[in-house]
Each structure stands twice: as C-alpha cells, then as structure tokens.
Amino acid sequence: MSAERASADGPAEATVLEFEGVELSFDHKVLDGVNFRMGAGETRVILGAAGSGKSVLLKVAIGLVPVDSGRVALLGEDITGLEEKDLFAVRANVGVLFQEGGLFDSLTVGDNVAYPLENQQARGLAPAEEVLRRVTEALRFVELEHTLEQYPAELSGGMRRRVGIARAVVTEPPLVLYDSPTAGLDPITANLIMALIAKERDTKGAASLIVTHRYQDGQLMADFRYNSEQGELVRASGDPSKEPRTIFMVMRDGQIVFEGDKTALEKSADPYVRKFVRR
C-alpha cells in the first residue's frame, strides 16, 4: 500500500528526524517500510488506530527499540545500530512525554524535572547552579510550580502529564516527542495539555512529534498559535509562510497511509483516513 502524500514537501530545511524504509517485526509486522522526514520547528501529528504502530514509531525514533532494517536519523545523526551508551548523548537533546507521564514514583516532582538537567550536568552541559532555576521555570511553564516537593502519586492524571511536559522541555530540546498526551483525560484537561504543547512549540520553536488518536489535538496544533503578549492561544493567520508547518500522518498496520497538511487530510477520500477526521 503506498502512502497518500499531499503537500508534505516544503522548502529545504534542517532535518530533526528521518525514517528511511524502517521495518520492525515482533510477532507480526509493527513498522512496514516507514519513510518520512521531519524538519526543524515542524509539528507532526500521527493519527492511527490502536496497534497501528504509532507509539512504537516514537520509541524507534529515539532508539528505545532497535529496528530490523532501514535507517533512522535523529538530529542529523544516524542512530541505527548505535550502542545504548552512544544513544544517551543523542537522546539528551530530545524531550519525551510518555503516555502516562513516565514520572519516577520514588522522586519528587522537582527531582523528576531536574533529572534530565542532572544528566546534562554530568556531561558538562548544564551548570549546577542553574538546575533549580530551570526546574522552577519549567514547572511555572506548566503552572505547577507549587508541586515542587510533592510526589507524583499525590498528583492527578492531568497534573502528572503536565509535570511530564515540564520534564520533557526543561532542557529546551530542539525536538519533543509526545506519546498520546491527552489519552484518558477529560476534554478540559486534554485541551489544557494541548495548549501547553502549542505554547512550547511557539515560544521555544521546538519541533513536535505528537502521537494521538484525537483529531482535535492535531486540529488545535494546526489552527492555533500561542500569543505570548495575550498569554493565550489565538487562531493562526493561515499564511503558511509565517506559520510553523503542521503535517498529519495516518498509520495503519505499521504503514503510513497518509502524509499531508490539514486541508489535504480533510479532503482525503480514503475511508480509513476519513475515520480520523472530525468535520
């Protein structure tokens, strides 16, 4: 099955993530010839049914799961076949939000958010005296600075997800991966989480790869921008030259069956793709 591709190729720009013919099988084929290239500052929204390979793709992107064949380049470095210890240095420049937040239960919220900075510190990348300031700043970004001394178990699901975002962005990485950031949340909290993701994209210019099964999440990323002056999301101008690109990818049985912008997605005639579009 060849992917339907529409308006995905923009002007030449730095590539933050590239998949080339990536194949992966467990008991069955999980990724089947996945190809895409993601530019700096770009937003990619991956839609697909449960078990279509969305979350595995995210894990493959940072080398958590080794591929059977093909090539994955992360921030310009080919990570295919890299040793785990060599991957740590590449991953230090990528933020990841796991499905349930992935927070360490045994550490306080402050220590959780400080964790990537301390790892960077060990590599001589972040000065020790800056850690607390940056942790507080990251928690303020998700409006949870009062939870510094609390443990993840004391927080609600939405708050844990927000702390997870703070931990993912505290090092100000050029690429942030979000695995089902709104799964299992009520609509109000889900919108709050997506607003924070848009805020991170628009204030820091980070590229965002978002795995979700909610079309509204992608819609929000494509149609809204965070306005720092007003301190809220505003409707995007609609001028592609002024706005960061939002590309949608739809996955089915390990293959990308659609790749393109929101307009192309909404016009798609593929019955599977249409299932994910709410008009």
Next chain:
Amino acid sequence: MGGAYGSLYDSIGIHEYGGLETARGEISPVNEFLRAWISEWQDFWFLAGRAFANIFRAPHYWDDVALQMEAIGVGSLPIVMLTGFFSGFVITMQMSRALNTYGAVGQVGPIVMITLVRELGPVLTALLVAGRNASGIASELGSMKVSEQIDAMRALGTDPIQKLVTPRLIATCVMLPQLTVVADFLGMVGGFAISYFSLRLTPSQYWTPAYQILELNDFVQGLLKPFIFAMVVALVGCFYGLKTSGGTQGVGRATTQAVVVASVWIFVLTAFITRIFVNL
C-alpha cells in the same frame, strides 16, 4: 529477530536470539520451546554480565546502594533473626531425641552448629530474602516497566542496569552473608535455649564442642553460599522485573516467577556447592 514486544531487550536494549529454524524455514514446537528457553538464558546472562561490569564502571549510584542495603538488610533482619532462632530450636529438639538413643545428647551442639553453618543458615536466609526481596525487586521494577519509567530512564540518558540492577546486586551480595551470620548465631542461641532448659546441658557442654567442630571449610562454604545465593536473588528479581509485560497482571506474574525461580536455584546450587565442599 525482535521477539515479543515487551521482552527484556525492550527494557535494556539487547537483541533476542533468532535461530533454530528448520531447513525449510519452519519452526517446530520443540525448536520454538528451545528458542524461548535459550533466549531467556541469553537475556539473563547478558543482564548478569552487564550488572557485574557496571560495578567497575562509572557512574556509581551509591545512594541507591545504601537505600537497597537498608531495604534488603535492615528490613529483613527481624524475620531472619526469628527464623534463625526457631530453626536452631527445632533442630536441637529433633536431634536430641535421636542422640538420646545412643546416649550422646552432649553432641547436640556440634550437630546444630554444622547443620546451621553449612546448610540451613544460608539456605533458609536466602529463601526468606528471596521471598521478601526477589519479589519486591521484581514487582518494583515490573511496575516501573509497565508504567514506562524504564523507557523514561533510558530516554533521559540513564542505563537502567547501572541505576537499578547493579545497586541491588551489590546491596544483596553485601547484606545476605551478614544476615546469614546473624541467622546462624541466633540458631545456635535457639539451640542453646532448649539444651539448657530442657536437656539440662551446661553452657560449656553446648558451646565448647560446637565451636571446636568448626573448620575453615565450614566457614568458607557457610559464607560462599549466601554470596552466590545473593547474586541469584538479586539478578533473578531484576531479570523478571525488567522482563515484565502485560500490565498489572504481568507484574504479579513476574513477582511469582522471581520467587519460584530464585528458590529453585537456591536448592539446586546448594546441592552443587555442598557436593564440591563435602569432598574437600
């Protein structure tokens, strides 16, 4: 290649064994079983190898080692003391009855000492620690696995084996021999209690021959066994914890497997070690 998603390699970045196909590329049920078994062994030894190698490799998480020593050592102390005391107590009662037949009740001290130092002390303590800590380790690491904390750790640039497995291995290897010494001593005290109050032996009748019977061989196997059992308990607990898949049900399964496998290996290994030492 690849294997089941959620297997150990997924946790720590290793590859599974892929082989044993027939000439026509089919996999027979026997080969499938062998493949799974060999794959599990390979994963276990890979984990063990990396856990040991990390002892000599930076970074060292000494805070975690101290925390685990507290959890495994201090936490297990009351139950080890209690079990040790009553083991000595019952061995003395059982042995005194048999020895009485030959009019040799005075030899109960050496018999209890040999039984405890060579066999029961190390095995009982290891079984208790396996029940308490191999399960604890497997359930803690299993919960971390299913809630993606292990993935998060790897994504944030930390080797889970370095951070989670090696500290538990060091802590168990340091604490289990010490717990065994405590259990041996309390066992002797338990034996003395029954000898003194029931068998009417004097303290010197009990303690002096008991100490005299001990040889270097007894000390070596009495301390070597818990050291090896500690490796089994820690590594089996970590192995099944990191291999967990299938949500909370998987955590329960991993915990049970860890205790069962660690306990069986303790019995198998004690038989092998005893076989070696008994001929020395």
